Amino acid sequence: MRDPQAVAENARVLVVDDEPSITDAVATALRYEGFETREVAGGRAAEKAIDEFRPDLVVLDVMLPDLDGFAIARRLREGNHRTPVIFLTAKDAPEDKLEGLSIGDDYVTKPFSLAEMVARVRNVLRRTRGEREEGVLSFSDLVLNEDTREVWRAEHPIELTRTEFELLRFFMFNPRRVLTKRQILDNVWHYDFGGDPNVVETYVSYLRKKLDRLGPPLIQTIRLVGYALRDTSVE
Amino acid sequence: MRDPQAVAENARVLVVDDEPSITDAVATALRYEGFETREVAGGRAAEKAIDEFRPDLVVLDVMLPDLDGFAIARRLREGNHRTPVIFLTAKDAPEDKLEGLSIGDDYVTKPFSLAEMVARVRNVLRRTRGEREEGVLSFSDLVLNEDTREVWRAEHPIELTRTEFELLRFFMFNPRRVLTKRQILDNVWHYDFGGDPNVVETYVSYLRKKLDRLGPPLIQTIRLVGYALRDTSVE
DNA sequence: GGTCGGTCTCAGCGCGCTCTCAGCATCCGG
DNA sequence: CCGGATGCTGAGAGCGCGCTGAGACCGACC
Numbered sequence: 001m002r003d004p005q006a007v008a009e010n011a012r013v014l015v016v017d018d019e020p021s022i023t024d025a026v027a028t029a030l031r032y033e034g035f036e037t038r039e040v041a042g043g044r045a046a047e048k049a050i051d052e053f054r055p056d057l058v059v060l061d062v063m064l065p066d067l068d069g070f071a072i073a074r075r076l077r078e079g080n081h082r083t084p085v086i087f088l089t090a091k092d093a094p095e096d097k098l099e100g101l102s103i104g105d106d107y108v109t110k111p112f113s114l115a116e117m118v119a120r121v122r123n124v125l126r127r128t129r130g131e132r133e134e135g136v137l138s139f140s141d142l143v144l145n146e147d148t149r150e151v152w153r154a155e156h157p158i159e160l161t162r163t164e165f166e167l168l169r170f171f172m173f174n175p176r177r178v179l180t181k182r183q184i185l186d187n188v189w190h191y192d193f194g195g196d197p198n199v200v201e202t203y204v205s206y207l208r209k210k211l212d213r214l215g216p217p218l219i220q221t222i223r224l225v226g227y228a229l230r231d232t233s234v235e
Numbered sequence: 236m237r238d239p240q241a242v243a244e245n246a247r248v249l250v251v252d253d254e255p256s257i258t259d260a261v262a263t264a265l266r267y268e269g270f271e272t273r274e275v276a277g278g279r280a281a282e283k284a285i286d287e288f289r290p291d292l293v294v295l296d297v298m299l300p301d302l303d304g305f306a307i308a309r310r311l312r313e314g315n316h317r318t319p320v321i322f323l324t325a326k327d328a329p330e331d332k333l334e335g336l337s338i339g340d341d342y343v344t345k346p347f348s349l350a351e352m353v354a355r356v357r358n359v360l361r362r363t364r365g366e367r368e369e370g371v372l373s374f375s376d377l378v379l380n381e382d383t384r385e386v387w388r389a390e391h392p393i394e395l396t397r398t399e400f401e402l403l404r405f406f407m408f409n410p411r412r413v414l415t416k417r418q419i420l421d422n423v424w425h426y427d428f429g430g431d432p433n434v435v436e437t438y439v440s441y442l443r444k445k446l447d448r449l450g451p452p453l454i455q456t457i458r459l460v461g462y463a464l465r466d467t468s469v470e
Numbered sequence: 471g472g473t474c475g476g477t478c479t480c481a482g483c484g485c486g487c488t489c490t491c492a493g494c495a496t497c498c499g500g
Numbered sequence: 501c502c503g504g505a506t507g508c509t510g511a512g513a514g515c516g517c518g519c520t521g522a523g524a525c526c527g528a529c530c
Contacts (some may be wrong), residue, residue, distance in 0.1 A: 020309050020338075021338065024308075024309070024312065024338040025338070027312075028339075028340060031340075031363070032362070039312065039313075061238040092275070161475080161476060161477085162476085162477095162478080163477070163478095175380045176382075176383040176385070177383050178382070178383060178384045184344070195478070195479080195482090196478080196479065198478085198479075198480085198518090199477080199478060199479085201517095201518060201519065201520085202477090202478070202479085202519090203477090203478095204518095204519090204522080205518095205519060205520060207518095209520095221517095221518070221519090222384060223396065223397065223486065223487070223517070223518075224396075224399075224486095224487075224488095224516095224517070225384065225397055228383060228384070230383075277487085389474085395524090396487060396488085397487080397488095398487080398488070398489095430489070430490085431489075431490065431491090433489085433490075433491085434488080434489060434490085436507060436508065436509085437488090437489070437508085437509075438488090438489095439507095439508090440507095440508060440509055440510095441509095443508095444509090456507070456508090456509080458496095458497070458498090458506070459506075460503095
């Protein structure tokens with residue numbers, strides 16, 4: 001059970017951002033998925049944490065008060081370890097900053113969704129660990145390819161929008177588990193989304209419409225609690 | 236026996252809320268389940284208690300008279316210990332407060348049920364201690380999975396509503412022990428529930444109807460005292 | 471500027487769940 | 501064997517949750 005955990009087992013992730021609410025959110029989401037985490041707020045602290053904590057991956061804000069994120073990334077790259085880096089950057093970052101992103105193994109622009117971040121961390125670790133198999137999730141007769149963003153049910157391809165795709169991916173990371181609407185909102189939507197939890201209902205409705213044409217219902221409503229990805233036809 | 240207790244053994248929990256009736260209720264319920272507890276009413280007192288009491292987990296009201304709950308949570312997080320936090324928040328909290336909740340390891344909105352709170356405390360401790368096994372309770376031929384909210388009796392799945400599920404979970408946390416109707420009401424229902432204790436009878440009846448189709452009776456009535464989860468067929 | 475696809479809001483409805491109530495069953499002390 | 505107290509359960513009222521169709525908004529693209 002909880003297959004996707006395998007890659008995360010024991011992996012240490014250092015999260016660096018001067019905004020505590022961001023490092024907190026990211027670290028919490030990662031820990032929930034089985035990673036070990038540490039958070040620091042500045043560049044100097046990051047260097048120290050790298051030596052002590054020896055992370056397998058670093059999530060690193062480009063703009064730090066005391067030290068440029070790129071400088072840290074470069075040092076990481078030169079080490080024997082070659083610790084991979086995922087950059088955090090504001091959407092409206094200046095041009096010269098954007099170019100530097102190629103130093104990293106991936107980058108995410110704020111505001112992002114926690115589910116997206118977790119997925120990218122997994123991906124980078126999978127890649128840099130040289131695992132050849134692709135990021136393919138499956139549940140029942142559902143198959144989801146994270147790299148190509150393709151989805152099939154019972155061999156039939158399904159077209160999903162971005163939000164639909166990320167919602168389904170979150171469900172497939174947590175098969176059978178009951179997820180509250182709040183939990184879904186916090187993970188799949190951007191962390192600064194302040195809107196109505198009803199969006200979740202709406203998107204579950206969209207997903208069901210697309211998925212259930214090709215087989216028995218897969219997303220169960222647990223009234224007064226949340227939703228769960230389940231195959232009720234084979235119990 | 237009392238398997239689920241294992242994780243709680245010796246765990247220290249600090250409960251912080253300016254409302255004494257709340258800290259009392261929560262602390263009592265936790266102590267009943269084998270936790271060591273301490274209660275404080277304000278933010279300053281909380282900081283002091285954290286140093287002295289060194290809790291393994293903190294239940295923390297967001298709105299405190301003297302200090303923001305988030306500030307405390309952040310300080311907890313920076314230590315080497317990384318003490319986990321469960322936030323308490325009013326249902327009608329302003330938006331900006333809600334966003335901050337991702338800082339915690341879990342959160343509960345008032346009014347809550349004590350059984351729910353205890354279950355979440357267990358969950359968070361299990362997670363942060365890096366135990367990957369799932370929250371599965373079992374008694375006799377009954378199996379209850381807290382993550383997926385699935386219930387089986389003798390391999391047969393059983394559909395339960397939210398209240399039925401939480402009542403059964405409370406029984407399974409306290410196997411064989413006699414629970415009074417009052418006790419059940421205080422723990423499974425919201426703490427400010429003012430209604431008829433007859434609801435308990437009603438829901439025990441619902442549970443029995445669903446459980447006893449698949450085997451001998453499991454919920455015993457102890458007249459003039461309460462109920463107990465017992466397997467009378469193998470004494 | 472116009473079109474289009476996608477996200478999110480809103481409102482109305484259907485119904486599942488909770489809880490109440492009342493009548494019946496069961497227990498137990500006389 | 502009776503009668504009162506206690507527990508059980510079927511019926512149903514009411515509420516609020518969840519579903520969904522319609523449409524406003526917004527950004528991307530032409």
